[in-house]
Amino acid sequence: MAEMAEHGYNxxxxxxxxxxxxxxxxxYAISNDDMRYVLxxxxxxxxxxIDEFGWRPLHDHERQAAFHYFREVGKRMAIREIPEDYEEFRAFKTKYERENFxxxxxxQRVGTYTLNLFCSWYPKPLRPAAGMAVRGLLxxxxLTAFGFEPAPAWVVRLVRTGLRIRAAVVRLLPRRRHSKLMNPVTRSYPGYPDGYEPGQLGAYGPPAEIDPELLRRSRD
Structure with a gap:
């Protein structure tokens, strides 16, 4: 997704x-509503x-740009019935969560694996604290959908206050001159340390019959 955002989907x-x-x-057999929701x-x-922890509020143009950008990505993924209106798509997301969470x-298994992966980025002594901080942001x-225990109230306050302090500091820093969207290539990427091609990325499963319309749209 970062490759598309950095270089453009075309x-x-x-x-x-x-x-x-x-x-x-x-x-995988993924329903259209599930695809629309993830989008x-x-x-x-x-x-x-960004509204809660960003260093400045977004302009409405930026909100609309995010909506139209991912709407075009969704079309190229053959996702059907994507709303044409920003607020309509927001309402779909809210309704989906209310009915399906x-x-x-x-x-719980997927959430635990994901949380453990995130914590693995930190030194081992800090991993329990990192996991608690994540739970403090959910x-x-x-939390209910994942079966996670809530973090203590003091952790929630500490983590959220820390992120707002970070935003205040970032607001004072010089304007960024270079994109930071693409993270440095890590050892887990194919082709390390010489780089990679986007087609090398992703999990590879058994061969499957892929919708030809989906493939056509991704090429178009």
């Missing part, structure tokens, strides 16, 4: 990245995060 690297995303989705999280979750053991519906 660039050679963007097209290759989009093809990799479509290839991975093609291994909506790429639009609104970053916006909500509930606990299941598979949620709202109750998300």
């Amino acid at each position: 660039s050679p690297r963007g097209r290759a990245a989009l093809s990799a995303v479509n290839r991975q989705h093609g291994h 909506s999280t790429f639009v609104y979750d970053p916006i909500d995060w 509930r606990f299941s053991p598979t949620n 709202d109750q519906p998300m």
Whole structure:
């Protein structure tokens, strides 16, 4: 996703990245509503995060740009019935969460693996604190869906206050001159340390029959 945002979804690297995303989705029977929902999280979750912890509020043009950008990405993923209006898509996301967020053991397994992966980025002595900090940032519906215990109230206050202090500091820093969207290549990436091609990324499963319309849109 970062490759598409950095280079554009119509660039050679963007097209290759989009093809990799479509290839991975093609291994699974995913409903259109599930695809639409996940697409909506790429639009609104970053916006909500920036509203609460960003160093400045977003302009409405930036909000609309995020919506239209990911709407075009969704079209190239053959996702159907994506709303044409910013607020309509937001309402879809809210309704989907209200109707579908509930606990299941598979949620807990995936959530635990993801949390452990995040914590692994930190030195071992700090990993319990990192996990607690993450739980301090999750709202109750998300905690319930994953089966996670809420963090203590003092942790919630500490983490959120720390992020707001960070925003105040970032507001005073010089204007950034270079994009930081693409993280440095890590040892887990194919081709390390000489770089990679977007088509090399992603998890590879058994061969599957991929929707030809999805492939056509990713190329177009």
